[in-house]
Amino acid sequence: MDLLDVIKQRRSVREYTDKLVEKEKLFKVLEAGRWSPSSGNVQNWRFVVVTEQGIKMQIAEACLGQFWLTGAPVIIVVASDESKLRMLFGQRGERFYSIQNCSVAIMNMMLEAQSIGLSTSWVGAYDAEKIRRVLKIEDPNITIRGILSLGYAKTTPPPPRRLDLDKLVYFNEFGNSIFK
Numbered sequence: 001m002d003l004l005d006v007i008k009q010r011r012s013v014r015e016y017t018d019k020l021v022e023k024e025k026l027f028k029v030l031e032a033g034r035w036s037p038s039s040g041n042v043q044n045w046r047f048v049v050v051t052e053q054g055i056k057m058q059i060a061e062a063c064l065g066q067f068w069l070t071g072a073p074v075i076i077v078v079a080s081d082e083s084k085l086r087m088l089f090g091q092r093g094e095r096f097y098s099i100q101n102c103s104v105a106i107m108n109m110m111l112e113a114q115s116i117g118l119s120t121s122w123v124g125a126y127d128a129e130k131i132r133r134v135l136k137i138e139d140p141n142i143t144i145r146g147i148l149s150l151g152y153a154k155t156t157p158p159p160p161r162r163l164d165l166d167k168l169v170y171f172n173e174f175g176n177s178i179f180k
């Protein structure tokens with residue numbers, strides 16, 4: 001399948017069936033994260049795979065009460081190890097690359113999941129301190145950069161509207177339409 005079709009078919013799924021995610025598929029998804037690009041190839045992402053119901057409940061609570069998360073068979077918390085980023089790039093590393101690198105990894109995992117019949121939703125609304133406590137993260141160099149639900153969709157929402165390209169794309173200078 002053309003990657004563009006995978007991209008267009010992916011939806012943020014918040015209702016999952018009880019079917020467990022096969023280990024091989026889970027590892028394919030993680031592998032997609034591992035092969036993501038990163039600034040200076042620092043690979044600062046760390047993936048915490050959560051399947052235990054009690055921990056999922058605490059994560060859902062820390063995600064500002066997004067309890068639909070407890071219905072996902074797998075939750076992947078994407079954390080960042082800031083130490084190498086800080087050493088190589090200083091503030092730019094911590095403020096920008098940390099988030100950018102982890103976001104690329106999340107997106108790659110989402111697309112791999114979609115291509116093998118799984119569904120995901122990115123969760124960015126969370127209390128990072130609470131997530132750290134739930135996962136027993138004590139190292140101050142580790143920050144939470146995103147959360148991903150993973151499983152088989154029970155219901156897939158219709159595609160939310162996208163802005164047309166002529167509202168997004170400019171030619172040579174910001175504001176110059178390429179469609180004129």
Ligand SMILES: Cc1cc2nc3c(=O)[nH]c(=O)nc-3n(C[C@H](O)[C@H](O)[C@H](O)COP(=O)(O)O)c2cc1C
Nearest residue numbers: 010011012013014066121122123124125126159160
């Ligand atoms: C950075 C980011 C944070 C998001 N946070 C949440 C979230 O906390 N909860 C949620 O249900 N969806 C969240 N989403 C999913 C968006 O709501 C969703 O991508 C958007 O509505 C478009 O729908 P689609 O993904 O089905 O195309 C987030 C998406 C991104 C990229």
